[in-house]
Amino acid sequence: MAAKSQWDGEIHAQAAVIAGRISGKLVVEQKLEVGATAVIQADIIARTIAIAKGAVIDGEVTVTTASRSCSSKRSAAGS
Helix, strand or coil, X not given: CCCCCEEEEEEEECCEEECCEEEEXXXXXXXXXXXXXXXXXXXXXXXXXXXXXXCEEEEEEEEEXXXXXXXXXXXXXXX
């Protein structure tokens, strides 16, 4: 998703690279890459997540594996 893009609602994807704004829910089966210009106000579920410095995530983040998951509720900018 490009830096000037915006999406309100639910997204399901195999893999994703986000640089724009999202509000809602984001479910990624494999790797999620969050760019420096991204502003995500959503709950996120993904197998792996890479967050660039400057990205903003406001919501619950759940990282899954084949056997278990780990979640974190946060409202902060990537560092």
